[in-house]
């Protein structure tokens with residue numbers, strides 16, 4: 001589980017987060033929503049200490065990340081995967097090597113790499129692509145590789161920073177289904193930052209609404225499931241109106 005306790009983040013004189021506290025239970029699919037600049041990514045990045053709180057603490061699976069030794073932090077991070085809006089794949093490495101890097105960083109013995117990479121590539125349906133380079137893949141395939149890289153260390157938590165925002169509506173559905181499947185198959189706790197309400201409504205069981213660095217609301221949700229019709233209709237309106245689905 002994840003506990004964020006009275007966390008603030010200051011960038012020079014700018015307060016990106018102010019006294020934020022929240023609890024995410026094991027097995028939740030938790031959304032973080034809010035306008036651009038509300039502090040969503042900053043809050044998410046605190047959950048693996050990519051961003052260090054200026055004050056307050058973040059506990060993940062019982063470990064206080066900001067107080068952890070480098071060794072304890074490395075150990076804690078093995079159980080926390082992360083995916084990003086723009087995938088963050090290394091362009092001059094093959095799909096296989098992009099995934100194997102995560103095993104190297106987690107100091108998993110090299111003799112285990114081939115089998116583990118194969119296993120996650122099979123899971124995301126890309127075993128035929130292991131010798132290809134990221135530039136030859138579609139956006140959805142790149143995100144599947146990034147998901148495979150995140151899964152290869154068998155995390156109990158997957159942090160997702162706008163995981164579908166660079167994807168078209170149908171690929172968005174595809175990736176949301178993959179995330180739902182990961183949750184169902186492995187019980188992984190998902191934390192999803194998204195500015196798209198439909199993403200949050202479709203799969204999240206709870207959500208934090210951020211406004212200008214503070215918690216505006218905390219929601220308990222009943223996910224609707226990944227609904228293609230609605231999403232596609234919305235995408236058409238968005239395409240026709242140049243971005244605003246509700247115009």
Ligand SMILES: Nc1ncnc2c1ncn2[C@@H]1O[C@H](COP(=O)(O)OP(=O)(O)OP(=O)(O)O)[C@@H](O)[C@H]1O
Pocket residue numbers: 011014016034035036037038039040041042043195
């Ligand atoms: N490293 C940094 N240095 C200075 N300011 C930063 C830094 N990182 C984030 N900020 C600022 O903190 C605020 C919150 O950023 P953050 O990326 O968390 O917002 P967000 O809600 O995820 O928005 P968006 O969806 O636009 O990314 C923004 O005003 C941003 O400019």
